[in-house]
Amino acid sequence: MNNGYISVPPERIRNISIIAHIDHGKSTLADRLLEVTGTVSSRDMKDQFMDSNDIERDRGITIKLNAARMNYINPVDGLNYVIHLIDTPGHVDFTFEVSRSLEACEGALLVVDASQGVEAQTLANVYLALDANLEMIPVLNKIDLPGAEPDRVVREIEEVVGLDCTNAVMASAKAGIGIDEILQGVINYIPPPRANSHLPLRALIFDSYYDPYRGVVVYFRVVDGEIHKGDKIKFMVTKKEFYAEEIGVMTTEQQPVHVLRSGEIGYIIAGIKTVDDARVGDTITTSAKGADEALPGYQEAKPMLFAGLFPVESDQYNHLKDSLEKLKLNDAALQFEVENSAAMGFGFRCGFLGLLHMDVVQERLEREYDLDIITTAPSVVYSVMPTKGEEFFLDNPADLPEATKREFISEPYCKLEIITPEEYVGTLMELAQGRRGEYVDMKYLVQGRTTLVYDLPLAELVNDFFDHLKSRTKGYASMEYSFIGYRKNDLVRLDVAINGEPVDALSSIVHQEKSYAVGKALVKKLKEIVPRAQFKIPIQAKIGAKVVASQQISALKKDVTAKCYGGDISRKKKLIQKQAAGKKRMKAVGKVNVPQEAFKAMLSINDS
Numbered sequence: 001m002n003n004g005y006i007s008v009p010p011e012r013i014r015n016i017s018i019i020a021h022i023d024h025g026k027s028t029l030a031d032r033l034l035e036v037t038g039t040v041s042s043r044d045m046k047d048q049f050m051d052s053n054d055i056e057r058d059r060g061i062t063i064k065l066n067a068a069r070m071n072y073i074n075p076v077d078g079l080n081y082v083i084h085l086i087d088t089p090g091h092v093d094f095t096f097e098v099s100r101s102l103e104a105c106e107g108a109l110l111v112v113d114a115s116q117g118v119e120a121q122t123l124a125n126v127y128l129a130l131d132a133n134l135e136m137i138p139v140l141n142k143i144d145l146p147g148a149e150p151d152r153v154v155r156e157i158e159e160v161v162g163l164d165c166t167n168a169v170m171a172s173a174k175a176g177i178g179i180d181e182i183l184q185g186v187i188n189y190i191p192p193p194r195a196n197s198h199l200p201l202r203a204l205i206f207d208s209y210y211d212p213y214r215g216v217v218v219y220f221r222v223v224d225g226e227i228h229k230g231d232k233i234k235f236m237v238t239k240k241e242f243y244a245e246e247i248g249v250m251t252t253e254q255q256p257v258h259v260l261r262s263g264e265i266g267y268i269i270a271g272i273k274t275v276d277d278a279r280v281g282d283t284i285t286t287s288a289k290g291a292d293e294a295l296p297g298y299q300e301a302k303p304m305l306f307a308g309l310f311p312v313e314s315d316q317y318n319h320l321k322d323s324l325e326k327l328k329l330n331d332a333a334l335q336f337e338v339e340n341s342a343a344m345g346f347g348f349r350c351g352f353l354g355l356l357h358m359d360v361v362q363e364r365l366e367r368e369y370d371l372d373i374i375t376t377a378p379s380v381v382y383s384v385m386p387t388k389g390e391e392f393f394l395d396n397p398a399d400l401p402e403a404t405k406r407e408f409i410s411e412p413y414c415k416l417e418i419i420t421p422e423e424y425v426g427t428l429m430e431l432a433q434g435r436r437g438e439y440v441d442m443k444y445l446v447q448g449r450t451t452l453v454y455d456l457p458l459a460e461l462v463n464d465f466f467d468h469l470k471s472r473t474k475g476y477a478s479m480e481y482s483f484i485g486y487r488k489n490d491l492v493r494l495d496v497a498i499n500g501e502p503v504d505a506l507s508s509i510v511h512q513e514k515s516y517a518v519g520k521a522l523v524k525k526l527k528e529i530v531p532r533a534q535f536k537i538p539i540q541a542k543i544g545a546k547v548v549a550s551q552q553i554s555a556l557k558k559d560v561t562a563k564c565y566g567g568d569i570s571r572k573k574k575l576i577q578k579q580a581a582g583k584k585r586m587k588a589v590g591k592v593n594v595p596q597e598a599f600k601a602m603l604s605i606n607d608s
């Protein structure tokens, strides 16, 4: 094993990230590099060392960042090098975090699956790497696959990405091919960090997490100066001050050291209670003789999506509150405030970076905190100009003022980039147009693939767009999006009443032109979802006082247990138990039990 802490001069440090489209082999390659450099022995290596979180592993995606310090003895000069490998989250919800971890590096391995080629996320990541001025080494991965076409993909990278592939490495992370060449490439083509040890300390925070025993652990890159154990330090954005109780490096495990210098990557433990105090993108300096100016580029994590989270049983409200507070310790981007819904009772309005972030939070609440919650359909943040007063933002459709009290509503738009095999261009254009997309551009790539660019309302995108894209293209298309600003539109609020009771948690904001069709589809869907009762249940969709669609659920004729003829008691009991379990995920709205699915019905009616 080669995993101890070795101090080397800056010219023998390399700081790199791996960037790739999902599933192109980033984690497998990271593992292989750790193994080849002796940082982790193959025996010790669990599946994937870099993806250390359960939910990540289950979903096969990288959510949290991680960093590893590898010692590499270069066979060419026999000298010891240190390579810091920073893992980036592989999902658009976390673009800002990706950008900060790239900022902490001088170079990146651009991994492209040689049997698939460039995908939308490859491009999005390359743009971020170019923004961070990174030197990139293309790695054509999976060349062991019979379908691999590395030469074609090299041409594609040169044409589409505009990256010179002279130094590209043909590799198989799985079979261990090309790993030495990659390490040689890192030493030869990626510049060492510029060392500014004489300047006041400035270190960039690129990740942090909460450890219940040690408090917040902060990962950083020392840009200027030095940080010593025991230093009094200041976070320049939050202005919070702490003592550096422990600083260290990430070899196989966290290994404490006394000093970290310009160009190095390490962690710090300083009695920090919540990740909110150590935000990604913030700059660490010393309290005494510190830097005057923070490193550029800090951005506040801004939620793009909001949804109501309500406990199924109202007595679980406090448990939900405690659980959200605990999650927040480890998730600076999660926001929540109390929401009191007429239909749902007390719960929380929560803000998320995107759909994946929302799913992860929901799953943690259920799995780790054993909560039964109802989540309403996510809403984007609208901007509303009232007839009187100033423009304001609104994330809960239920709060929209009546039509007579507002001048206009604007909604967030994003730029959507799709890469698809040519034969699906028609169906995807239809999909994008059905979602109010505005055509921007189309380009033919090599080998019958095409990029399509649309401006699209974010609300349409979060409405299951990705699943539709995948199913229309048999999984062959990929997409990325970025927020581009607000645009005015003719939007209205669509309300729902079940059995005469307005269900505020089912209200949504939709485009005027689509409102009738959406209302009709929504009540039809709700009719399928809401269980029958002993009485008739009318379901209506309304805009203001006007009913735009309605359906009726007919009354149950018989008690289901009647089927048992009163004879078989155990069977009857079982049936009752089954009914009770089925009710668990239901929320009583007036006299009607509304299942969780109903609150997501909006997501599934857009069959465009």
Ligand SMILES: Nc1nc2c(ncn2[C@@H]2O[C@H](COP(=O)(O)OP(=O)(O)OP(=O)(O)O)[C@@H](O)[C@H]2O)c(=O)[nH]1
Pocket (backbone or CB within 6 Å): 020, 021, 022, 023, 024, 025, 026, 027, 028, 029, 051, 060, 061, 062, 090, 141, 142, 143, 144, 145, 171, 172, 173, 174, 175
């Ligand atoms: N045949 C072959 N399969 C590979 C190779 N590298 C990775 N894979 C497989 O490809 C799949 C995805 O690999 P990962 O390393 O998890 O991909 P990733 O890019 O880290 O994915 P995310 O963490 O979701 O971003 C896994 O099933 C790997 O076993 C390779 O060189 N050859």
